[in-house]
Amino acid sequence: MTKELKEHIMVGEAINEWQGYYLTEVRNLSGNAIRSYRNGLGLFLDYLESVKGIRRETLVGDCFRVDTIENWLAWMKEAKGCSPSTCNLRLAALRSFIAFLSRKNVAFIKYGCSITSVKRIRPVKKLPEVISRETIKALFASIDTGSITGKRDFALFNVMYSTATRVDEVLSLKIADIALGSKSPCIRVTGKGSKRRCIYLLKSVAKIIGHYISVFHGKAPVPSDFLFFPINGRRNTKLCQEAVSKRLKLYASKSPMVSDKFHCHSLRHARATHWLEDGVNIVQIQRLLGHESIETTMKYVGISKEQMIKALAIMDDATTKNIEKHYKTSKVKKSLAAAFGLK
Known part of the structure; x- marks a missing residue:
C-alpha cells in the first residue's frame, strides 16, 4: 500500500468520524452548529475538487497546506461572494477537522500546527440595524x-x-x-x-x-x-x-x-x-x-x-x-x- 493511499484512507475515516461522532458526542454541538461545520468542510472539498482537481482517491494530507487554505479563503470571498464572517465560520470548521485529524494520527500533526498561522478575515465593522x-x-x-x-x-x-x-x-x-x-x-x-x-x-x-x-x-x-x-x-x-x-x-x-x-x-x-x-x-x-x-x-x-x-x-x-x-x-x-x- 502506497503512502498516498494510506493517507487517503486515514483522511476519509477521519472525516466520517469527525462529522458522525466527534461533533455530536464529544463536542455536543446543536443541530445548526453541526450543519454549519459540515457545510464548512464541504465547501473546502468543493474548492479542492473544482479548482485544484482533487478527487476522492487523491485527498491526502498535503491538501491541507497553509497556502491551499489561504487560497480557499480568497476563493470563498471573491468567487463565492461570502462575507468575512461566513469565511471565518468556514475556517473555524476546517480548523476543527484538521485538529481532529492531527490528534488521530501523528502523521498529520504538522497540518494541525500550521493552520494556526492562517489569519481570519477581518470583518468590516458596522452598527446593528435598529428595529423600532x-x-x-x-x-x-x-x-x-x-x-x-x-x-x-x-x-x-x-x-x-x-x-x-x-x-x-x-x-x-x-x-x-x-x-x-x-x-x-x-x-x-x-x-x-x-x-x-x-x-x-x-x-x-x-x-x-x-x-x-x-x-x-x-x-x-x-x-x-x-x-x-x-x-x-x-x-x-x-x-x-x-x-x-x-x-x-x-x-x-x-x-x-x-x-x-x-x-x-x-x-x-x-x-x-x-x-x-x-x-x-x-x-x-x-x-x-x-x-x-x-x-x-x-x-x-x-x-x-x-x-x-x-x-x-x-x-x-x-x-x-x-x-x-x-x-x-x-x-x-x-x-x-x-x-x-x-x-
Whole structure:
C-alpha cells in the first residue's frame, strides 16, 4: 500500500468520524452548529475538487497546506461572494477537522500546527440595524389572525419576539416545556450546547400561548407534542425553519414599515435592543439571550466597552435578582463533498 493511499484512507475515516461522532458526542454541538461545520468542510472539498482537481482517491494530507487554505479563503470571498464572517465560520470548521485529524494520527500533526498561522478575515465593522417597536407592531398587524395559519403564526412570532429566543429553540418547544399555571408563567428552552434555560413570560404573551394551546392542542395537550407544528401535519412533527422564514417574509412584505431584509433573527435582535432601551442590564440581557460571552451580547446590541463597564459598575446582587421580574432566568452546545456525506 502506497503512502498516498494510506493517507487517503486515514483522511476519509477521519472525516466520517469527525462529522458522525466527534461533533455530536464529544463536542455536543446543536443541530445548526453541526450543519454549519459540515457545510464548512464541504465547501473546502468543493474548492479542492473544482479548482485544484482533487478527487476522492487523491485527498491526502498535503491538501491541507497553509497556502491551499489561504487560497480557499480568497476563493470563498471573491468567487463565492461570502462575507468575512461566513469565511471565518468556514475556517473555524476546517480548523476543527484538521485538529481532529492531527490528534488521530501523528502523521498529520504538522497540518494541525500550521493552520494556526492562517489569519481570519477581518470583518468590516458596522452598527446593528435598529428595529423600532413600531416596526414590530406593524409586522404583527399584518398577520391575519382570522385564518388557522395566521393564529399559529401570531402566537409563534409573539413568543419569538417577547422571549428573544433563537428560531430553533422555539420550534423545539414541547408542551412539557410550557408552564402557564403558576404566578410566574415561563418556557424552558434548550439552547446551544444543549444548555437549558428558563425564560419568564409577560402575562399578555402567556395569554396568547394559552389560547393557542386550547385551539391547537385541545383540553388535554400531550406533553411530548411540539408546541408549534405544521398545519397539515401531526403534532409530533417539528415545524421546519425554512417554512417559518417564508411565513415571516410574507408578513414583512405586506407592511411598508418592515424591511425586505427582515428575518427570524431580526425578532431576537429587536427584543434585545428594546430590553437595553428599557434599562435592562447588559449582563441580564446576556443571560436572557443564552450567550456564553458578554462580548457577544455587546456586539449584538451595539454597545461600547465603556458602556459595558458602566453597567457592571452599577449592578449588584440585588439588581441581578430583581430586575424585570418577568425576565428572570434560572441557573438551571456525487461531488467530493457528497462522497463523504457532507452534502
